[in-house]
Amino acid sequence: MNETEFADLTELHRSELRVHCYRLLxxxxxxxxxxQETFLRGWRARDQYAxxxxxxxxxxxxxxxxxLDFLGRTSHVVPFVDLPPASSSHLAPRPAAAVPWLQPCPDDLLDAVVARETVELAFLAAVQHLSPRQRAVLILRDVAGWTAKETATTLETTPASVNSSLQRARAELKEQLPSRRTEWRVESSGDERAVVSRYIAAITAGDDQAIAAVxxxxxxxxxxxxxxxxxxTTPTWYGGLATVLEGWAPVLRGPDSMELRMRFVRANGGPAVATYLRHDGAFHAFGLNTLLIVDGAVAEVTTFVPSVFEAFGLPAVLPD
Structure with a gap:
């Protein structure tokens, strides 16, 4: 098999391998x-495949x-994040922003057959709290649907060890995920785009009443x-309508308010909005907001740094 033939065959699997690595990392x-590292290693070891x-x-x-080798070389450690008071902790799962390296993924890069709940930000954030080997076992067994024997062969261990790791991984994942499934997985509906349109219109107008309504x-x-x-150096996290409106006030109104433009995109199977702020005579990337919509209203907004715009094909500065 020459290099071109190898590249043609392996390229067919790029999309699902990207999603697999994304879940792990x-x-x-x-x-x-x-x-890319996978394809390079594969080419070097092509004689072993046969x-x-x-x-x-x-x-x-x-x-x-x-x-796993990459994770062994890095220090991806989720920082401690204060949880809300016990009286309200059941309403506020750990935010995706608590994992500093977590990035939203454009829907265009996701395999069409990917189960939405396995790429939701809340699920991915929870997975990052597992040890690298537990992540691999959980994803291969519960997401990819591999048998214990197949997983053991991949990880060069035993089926008994795989089953033990899976049990621990499931228990830890349950601790990290919101207790109520609807808090982290919401089915798409025909009204979703309408809610996002109302959200964009309210934010760009700086209309408190319209914002509160959405x-x-x-x-x-x-x-x-x-x-x-x-x-x-740590995530910012707050909740409650009055608190959110107060937190957004400096940008949306008052002497320090700024002109905004927003673009609708999709990330991790759900809606998102790219926000630009006007300064120095142009609109510059400000943040990408993923939105969780529940019962026709926005239930959660998670803001990511502007560096993620590139993956979505979004410019750093909007053209005039």
């Missing part, structure tokens, strides 16, 4: 790099171990460090 940029297993399974094994009373808002104009 939580970063679109790192997933892209690890897919058709003894499916090409897909062989590439998954290489990709999984490449990600947000839930228990709305939550979180920012990655440096996102949406927030500074610091």
């Amino acid at each position: 939580g970063s679109v940029d790192e997933a892209e790099d690890l897919v 058709g003894r297993a499916s090409l897909r399974a062989w590439l998954y094994k290489i990709a999984t171990n490449a990600c 947000l839930r009373d228990d709305v939550r808002c979180s920012h990655q460090p440096g996102a949406g104009g927030h500074v610091g």
Whole structure:
């Protein structure tokens, strides 16, 4: 098999390998790099393949171990984030922004057959709290649907060890995910785009009444460090309609208010909005907001840093 033939065959699996690496790493940029590493490792080891297993399974094994090697070299540690008071903790799951390296993924980069709940930001953020090997076991067994034997072969361990790791991973994941499933997975509906349109119109107009009408009373808002104009090294996290309106006030109205433009995009199977602020005579990327819509209103807004715009094909500065 020459290099061109190898590239043609492996390229067919790029999309699903990217999603697999994304689940393990939580970063679109790192997933892209690890897919390239997978293909490079595959080319170097092509003589070991020899058709003894499916090409897909062989590439998954290489990709999984490449990600584990990467995680072994990095210090991805989720920082401690204060939880809300016990009386309200059941209403406020850990925000995706609590994982600093987590990036939203454009729907265009997701495989069409991907189950939405396995790429939701809340799920991916929860997975990042698992050890690297637990992540691999959970994703291969519960997401990819591999058997314990197949997973053990990939990870060069035993089925008994895989089953033990899976049990621990499931227990930890349950602790990290919101207790109510609807808090982290919401089915799309025909009204979703209409809600986003109302949200964009209300925000760009700086209309408090219209904003309040499109947000839930228990709305939550979180920012990655440096996102949406927030500074610091830890996520910013607040909730409740009055608190959110107060937090957004400096940008939306008053002497320091700024002109905004917003673009609708889709990320991780749900709606998102790219926000630009006008300064120095142009509209500059400000933050990408993923939206959780529940019962026709925005229940959660998570703001990511402008550097994620590139993956969505969005410019850093809007043309005039």
